[in-house]
Amino acid sequence: MLLAEHREAVCAYARRMVADGLVVGTSGNISVREGDLVAVTPTGVDYESLRPEDIPVLRLDGTPVEGDLKPTSEMPMHLAIYRDAKDPDGADINAVVHTHSTHAVAVSTVVDEVPPVHYMVAAIGPSVRVAPYATYGTQELADVMLTALDGRRGCLLGNHGTVTYGTDLAAAYSRAQQLEWVCQVWLMARSVGSPRLLPRAEIGHVVERLRGYGQK
Numbered sequence: 001m002l003l004a005e006h007r008e009a010v011c012a013y014a015r016r017m018v019a020d021g022l023v024v025g026t027s028g029n030i031s032v033r034e035g036d037l038v039a040v041t042p043t044g045v046d047y048e049s050l051r052p053e054d055i056p057v058l059r060l061d062g063t064p065v066e067g068d069l070k071p072t073s074e075m076p077m078h079l080a081i082y083r084d085a086k087d088p089d090g091a092d093i094n095a096v097v098h099t100h101s102t103h104a105v106a107v108s109t110v111v112d113e114v115p116p117v118h119y120m121v122a123a124i125g126p127s128v129r130v131a132p133y134a135t136y137g138t139q140e141l142a143d144v145m146l147t148a149l150d151g152r153r154g155c156l157l158g159n160h161g162t163v164t165y166g167t168d169l170a171a172a173y174s175r176a177q178q179l180e181w182v183c184q185v186w187l188m189a190r191s192v193g194s195p196r197l198l199p200r201a202e203i204g205h206v207v208e209r210l211r212g213y214g215q216k
Contacts, residue, residue, distance in 0.1 A: 002066045006032040006039045007052035013097070013169050014047040022099040022176060028161065029072040031096045032169055033082050036060050040078060042069035073137035074098055080142040081165050085149050088125060089211065093165050095172040100161040103184035108156040114179070116198040117186040122206035123178045124164070125152035133158040154179055 001007070010030050017023045017030070026047065031040035039055050041047075056067035060082055062075060072078075078096045087093055107114060107130075114121060114128035121128055131148035134141035145163060148155035154164035154175050162179050166172035189195035 001053060002057050003032070003034055003037060003039045003055075004052060006034060007055035007057070009169050010039050010041060010055050011047075011050040011052055013173055014041050014050055016173070017097075017099060018047050020177065022101045022180060024100065027100040029074050029078070029098050030169070031072075031078045033060075033094045037065060038078065038082065040071045040075065042067075043072050045069065074141075076137065076139050076142040077145055077163060080146055081149070081163070084146055085165065087153065087165075087167075088151050091167050094167055095169040096163065096165045097169070097172040097176045098161060098163045099176050099180070101176070101180040101183075103187055104156055104162045104180050105160065106187060107183040108158050108160065114156065114182060115186050115195065116200070116203050117189060117195050118182050119198060119203065119206045120178050120182055121198075122203050122210055123175055124154040126200065126204050126207055128152065128155060128179065128182075130156040130158050133160065136160065156183075 010032055013030050017028055026044055029041045031038050036059050038058050042054055042056055045054060054069055056069055056071040057065045058071060059065055060079060062079060081096050082093060085093055112130050129148040131144040134144050145157060156162055162176055164172050164175035164179060166175060186195060
């Protein structure tokens, strides 16, 4: 079976998205890339029942390679990231996570950028943009997403959800979690007052510090 380990990982993280409250039902989707091949969640399948052989494998041009199920309707977004997005540090992009997490969706309906209420905004970049709304599964959505991703590792999709990427699924998923958490903090703070926001220069400073963060 092609990309067997990657397909197993897609199943595991899809179930984790549900358990962590980042999606409801079969919403959201995940993909992993190896070379010219992409393993991605299928459309309309309950994540609890997913098996590795259920995960479709496609080429970067969208050509089916292996698997009987149709891929997610959001394949244009995934493929656009692999083909056209550029990591700010020049790292390879090998995984994409798209969620419908509650707090991030709520924030996407009221602002054009995620307010810098916490320095972990820097896990995405100097700011987190909100892409204008476009119908799901369309090239228009992929295009506005790419604009919002310029120089960033994730963004909100207006009235829709989030998308994040990384060198592997762990990194992409962690960014999706951080983004949802920052949105939740801002909404909670805003519900009781006017949150103090960090200056853009401080977020930029933390972006630089994060480049050397963790074990190497």
